[in-house]
Amino acid sequence: MTTEYKPRLFERDADIRALGEGLLACTLPREAWTHEAHLGACLWLLTERPDIDVDAEIAPIIRRFNESVGGVNDDTQGYHDSITRAFVAAVRSFLSGTNETGLAARVNAMLLSDVGRRDWPLRFYSRDLLFSVAARRAFVEPDLAPFP
Template sequence: MTTDFSPRLFERDHDIRALGEGLLACALPREAWTHEAHLAACLCLLTERPDIDVDAEIAGLIRRFNESVGGVNDDSQGYHDSITRAYVAGVRLFLSETVETGLAARVNALLRSDMGRRDWPLRFYSHELLFSVAARRGYIEPDLAPLPSL
């Protein structure tokens, strides 16, 4: 696990909403789709878009976005189902525990938390399993510890 962790934080709620809406509309520049943007968009969708079933739709949303910016979703790049689903579980858990109420404050607290770290899924998965083709293509249960649930 890495020890240095300095996420890029957000100043305004508007910037986070723009990421969520940009993901949905495939209207973000590819370089804007960072780790922090993934988590910000997930939190935004979970809290502000009850019309979207994140569990059912997240794979298609991210795959479609990747393809819209020239990306490929295959065995070695693009959408990763197990990592995405681990973070969705983590964001939900974070939301159930946080005292923050504003969108930017919540996202920034998430990004500063253990659940916001890039290596957070490796607390539950071995590197070998998490970065396998099977885990990329579909959800695989963790082999080290169960994902947190509410």
């Protein structure tokens, strides 16, 4: 957690909307599905798609996308339920405290905050638990601390 963190930021709201729509339609290029894209799409889903129950639908959405670009969702690769749900909690926590109003401004502020870091879940999970098959396949509660 001491390494320098330089996220790729977004210039326009439309870029984030295109990521989210591409995720849902399975038209997003595989190489565009970065850490920043994951978080941007999550924030977009939570704030601009009230018709989607993120808690119920995020796993099938990401699994379907992974498969559409030739990926595999198994015990070692693809969708990771505990990491995804940790970041959904992170995005919700960030949204509850931000004053930013524009989509790109909110996403960029989140990416530059602690919750935007790739290693954020390791504040709550031991490495062994987080990277276990059980945690990949289904949500497991954090073993170090509860989410904020």
